Every structure is written in C-alpha cells, then in structure tokens.
Amino acid sequence: xxxxxxxxxxxxxxxxxxxxxxxxxxxxxxxxxxxxxxxxxxxxxxxxxxxxxxxxxxxxxxxxxxxxxxxxxxxxxxxxxxxxxxxxxxxxxxxxxxxxxxxxxxxxxxxxxxxxxxxxxxxxxxxxxxxxxxxxxxxxxxxxxxxxxxxxxxxxxxxxxxxxxxxxxxxxxxxxxx
Amino acid sequence: xxxxxxxxxxxxxxxxxxxxxxxxxxxxxxxxxxxxxxxxxxxxxxxxxxxxxxxxxxxxxxxxxxxxxxxxxxxxxxxxxxxxxxxxxxxxxxxxxxxxxxxxxxxxxxxxxxxxxxxxxxxxxxxxxxxxxxxxxxxxxxxxxxxxxxxxxxxxxxxxxxxxxxxxxxxxxxxxxx
Numbered sequence: 001x002x003x004x005x006x007x008x009x010x011x012x013x014x015x016x017x018x019x020x021x022x023x024x025x026x027x028x029x030x031x032x033x034x035x036x037x038x039x040x041x042x043x044x045x046x047x048x049x050x051x052x053x054x055x056x057x058x059x060x061x062x063x064x065x066x067x068x069x070x071x072x073x074x075x076x077x078x079x080x081x082x083x084x085x086x087x088x089x090x091x092x093x094x095x096x097x098x099x100x101x102x103x104x105x106x107x108x109x110x111x112x113x114x115x116x117x118x119x120x121x122x123x124x125x126x127x128x129x130x131x132x133x134x135x136x137x138x139x140x141x142x143x144x145x146x147x148x149x150x151x152x153x154x155x156x157x158x159x160x161x162x163x164x165x166x167x168x169x170x171x172x173x174x175x176x177x178x
Numbered sequence: 179x180x181x182x183x184x185x186x187x188x189x190x191x192x193x194x195x196x197x198x199x200x201x202x203x204x205x206x207x208x209x210x211x212x213x214x215x216x217x218x219x220x221x222x223x224x225x226x227x228x229x230x231x232x233x234x235x236x237x238x239x240x241x242x243x244x245x246x247x248x249x250x251x252x253x254x255x256x257x258x259x260x261x262x263x264x265x266x267x268x269x270x271x272x273x274x275x276x277x278x279x280x281x282x283x284x285x286x287x288x289x290x291x292x293x294x295x296x297x298x299x300x301x302x303x304x305x306x307x308x309x310x311x312x313x314x315x316x317x318x319x320x321x322x323x324x325x326x327x328x329x330x331x332x333x334x335x336x337x338x339x340x341x342x343x344x345x346x347x348x349x350x351x352x353x354x355x356x
Contacts, residue, residue, distance in 0.1 A: 001184075001185040001186065001187050001189060001190060002182050002183065002184055002185065003182070003183040003185060003254075003257060003258060003261065004180050004181070004182045004183075005180065005181040005182075005183070006179075006180055007179040007180065007181060008179065009179050011179060012179060063266050063292075064266060066266075067260055067261065067264055067265050067266045068257055068260050068261070068266055069256070069260060069266045069267065069289070069292040069293050069294070070248070070253055070256065070257050070289060070292075070293075075248055076181075078247070078248065079181060079246055079248050080181060082245055082246050082247060083181065083245065083246070086245055087245050088241050088242060088244075088245045088246055088247045088356070089247065089356070105288060105292075106284075106287070106288030106291075107285055107288030107289040107292060108288070109284070109288065110283060110284030110285030110286070110287065110288045110289075110315050110316075111247070111248060111285040111288075113284075113313070113315060114247040114248075114283075114285060114315075114356070115247050115248075116247070135291070137288050137291060137292075138288075138318065138321075138324045140316065140318070143316075146316045178266070178267070178292070
C-alpha cells in the first residue's frame with residue numbers, strides 16, 4: 001500500500017542552490033510561498049538547508065490541494081529532506097536548518113525536535129498568521145525557549161515584512177483559512 | 179514530483195471492521211501495534227473510526243522503515259483517513275474518533291485539531307512511553323484539557339495494560355528508541 005503525496009515540480013531547485021545567509025534563504029522561501037498562492041495553495045513555504053547553506057529540500061503548504069491537514073510547508077520540507085538524505089534524523093548527517101516563512105504551528109513545532117534539525121529560522125510571527133485568521137494551535141508562549149532547551153537555535157523576524165506581505169495578500173483575496 | 183510513503187498491506191482491514199465500543203477498537207489497535215513490532219516497526223498503532231465505529235483507516239509507526247520522523251501511527255492514520263474521505267477536515271463528514279495505543283506526542287497532539295476528529299481515545303499514557311525511553315515532546319501537563327477546550331473529547335487509559343505490555347516487550351528486546 002502506498003500513500004502518494006503530489007508536490008509541484010517547481011519546488012525542485014533548478015540546479016544547486018546555496019545561500020550565504022538567513023536573509024537570502026528566507027527571500028527564496030518567501031518567493032516560493034508567493035508562487036504557492038498563485039498556484040492556488042496556502043501562503044507558506046519552508047526550506048531545509050545543510051551546514052553549507054545548500055538547499056536539501058523545499059516545501060509548500062499542500063493542505064487543500066492534497067486534502068491532507070498534515071501537509072504544512074515545514075512538514076513537507078522535513079519529509080522531503082529526510083527522503084533525500086535517507087535518514088529520519090537529519091542531525092545524523094550534520095547541522096541542518098529549517099527556514100520557514102512563518103513561525104511553526106503547534107504540530108510543526110512538535111515535529112521539529114523529531115526531525116533532527118539544529119536550527120530554525122522564522123519569517124512572520126505566529127501572531128501575524130493569527131491576525132489574518134489562521135490558527136497556530138496551543139503553543140507555549142515561549143516556545144522558542146523550549147526548542148533552545150533541546151539544543152535547537154531559533155532566529156525570528158527574518159524578512160518578516162516580506163513574509164507578512166504574502167500573508168496579507170492571501171487574506172485580502174479571500175482564500176480559505178484553516 | 180511525488181512523495182510516496184510505503185505502508186504494509188496488512189494495515190488494510192479484511193472487509194469492513196466496525197467496533198461497538200472503545201475497548202474493542204483499542205484491542206484491535208493494540209494487535210496492530212504488536213504486529214508492527216514483529217515486522218520491525220515501532221510499538222504504536224492508531225485507528226480513525228467514523229460515528230458508527232467503522233474503521234476508516236489504520237496507521238502504524240513507520241519512522242525507521244520509511245526514514246521519516248513524521249510517520250507516527252496517528253499521523254499515518256489521519257492522512258490515510260483524509261485520503262479515504264477526500265477531505266482535509268474529517269469533521270466535515272461527521273464525528274470521527276482517533277484511537278491511539280499511546281497518548282499523542284507533541285507533534286501528533288498539534289495535528290489532532292487540524293485533522294477534524296472530534297474524539298481521541300488513548301491506551302498507554304505519555305509517562306508509559308517515556309518510562310521506556312521515548313520522548314513525548316514539550317506538551318502542556320493538562321494537554322487533554324486543551325483539546326477539550328477545542329471541542330475534542332478525550333478518553334484515557336483504555337486497555338492501558340495491553341498497550342503497555344507491547345511497549346515493554348519492545349523495550350525489552352532492545353529496539354531503537356526515538
């Protein structure tokens with residue numbers, strides 16, 4: 001038995017993509033989130049980078065298209081990166097970073113320690129997603145401190161304005177909120 | 179692009195399965211968790227039932243076989259049920275129940291409200307999984323109250339001893355903990 005999840009071909013990078021800093025990586029993730037909205041998806045994207053800043057995998061929100069509430073951008077990116085590197089623990093191959101255009105919801109936050117990434121870079125804040133009507137779930141107020149206690153570093157507000165602009169554009173068009 | 183997740187054929191029920199109460203459904207889930215250990219997987223299983231107690235989907239832990247940290251039993255069962263019913267919101271088709279042989283970890287707990295189930299039935303407790311070395315993640319002490327505030331009912335300790343016996347058997351054999 002197979003559970004096959006369909007992902008857009010434009011998620012595949014054209015050749016090798018390496019980003020020198022968080023801002024450059026986030027700008028790429030935000031561009032993917034914008035493209036996902038244009039294609040009828042949710043306004044969220046994520047990347048998994050290796051220690052050299054190389055893109056191992058990219059994900060976008062596929063909840064409505066695939067009728068699958070698990071397929072947040074972060075979950076897609078983490079699952080693809082694990083397939084690419086052939087391990088359920090990305091930490092076993094080195095220090096990996098999850099770049100996400102919005103702070104993780106409760107599900108994705110819970111998934112992060114299991115994935116083996118050692119760093120999370122966030123664009124928009126949880127309150128930005130909630131301001132346009134998305135639900136981030138029941139998270140501790142200081143969820144970032146919880147990740148740090150597990151040895152996972154968190155950077156917030158990276159290209160927040162650009163990420164926020166995609167969220168607002170999505171909401172202004174009356175797309176579904178879930 | 180496809181992300182194909184392989185699941186064992188024995189997860190498919192032989193014909194229609196309907197359970198008249200939580201204990202009967204949990205006994206079936208525990209049997210699946212035991213089978214999963216025999217087949218080299220983790221000691222966890224889950225079911226999604228419709229309002230009549232009919233099994234819509236079954237899931238088992240596939241983390242190590244599929245090298246995918248997302249594939250906890252609950253996530254597999256929820257994704258399969260959504261595919262079966264062609265919706266990312268199981269609540270849109272009626273009241274569905276998630277039966278899980280162990281209280282959900284932080285990731286699965288976060289996934290539950292997004293899935294649309296209206297009831298969760300748990301076998302072993304979080305502390306039972308942690309006692310043998312699994313990590314349940316950063317959950318609120320009263321996580322069940324959080325689900326209830328969202329209108330999701332929680333039943334605990336259903337066939338706990340049977341579920342616990344599978345966990346202990348797994349740990350005693352020295353299988354991987356993650």
